[in-house]
Amino acid sequence: MDLTFNESELAFRDELRGWFADHDPGREPEGDEDVHYAWRRDFQRQLADDGWAAVHWPVEYGGRGATMTESAIFFEELGRSGAPLPANVLGLLLAGPTIMTYGTPEQKDRYLNPILTGEEIWCQGFSEPDAGSDLASLKTRAVRDGDDWVITGQKVWTSGAQYSKWCMLVARTDSEVAKHKGLTYFLMDMDQAEVQVRPLRQITGESEFNELFI
């Protein structure tokens, strides 16, 4: 397999390398996690301003329609420059592409741009205390109540939940079918009194992950 970059990949790399050379992220903040997160969020905003926040997204949604190789070049150059991983990494890599593929036109209009700019951060509510690799064991339930859904359950390892406006949450909506069916992917607003975020303190002293009680 030939992994040599072709001409357009080299041009992509050089343009990106030039951008990073012109946008010094400054010294990585130490100590305060909130300050560190704000630093990552600010840098994502700068990337988004110049169309670099989500190179793998289609051009119509603010990306560059990058190939897999170009996406790899992006992360290689990001690391090389010392710039931080975009704050909204789960929105850029998971929520955004899911909404592009399965969302309604209204959902695309509403959610995609704030993901790109980092204005609205997303977290991933999949794992539970008894549902990790075997995600189909999850117990969080969602029940219809008129136009609303009432969700009850617990999630764990929810990275970045403390900064998130939205959660891509998987809950059981039909318990009459096989356990890997009857699951629904919700776009859940985190700004609700019923959503409690409790940090999990790591041995490093940081709290990258959380538990969610809903």
Ligand SMILES: Cc1cc2nc3c(=O)[nH]c(=O)nc-3n(C[C@H](O)[C@H](O)[C@H](O)COP(=O)(O)OP(=O)(O)OC[C@H]3O[C@@H](n4cnc5c(N)ncnc54)[C@H](O)[C@@H]3O)c2cc1C
């Ligand atoms: C850095 C990091 C960030 C994360 N962020 C999030 C997040 O934001 N949101 C979220 O929902 N989750 C998150 N997770 C959780 C993650 O995606 C997995 O769901 C979780 O780590 C796996 O579940 P578990 O810890 O219960 O392990 P288990 O599923 O219990 O697995 C434990 C061990 O058993 C093995 N094992 C499991 N089943 C089998 C089997 N059938 N046969 C053989 N071996 C098996 C596994 O390989 C593993 O070695 C994160 C994890 C990490 C490491």
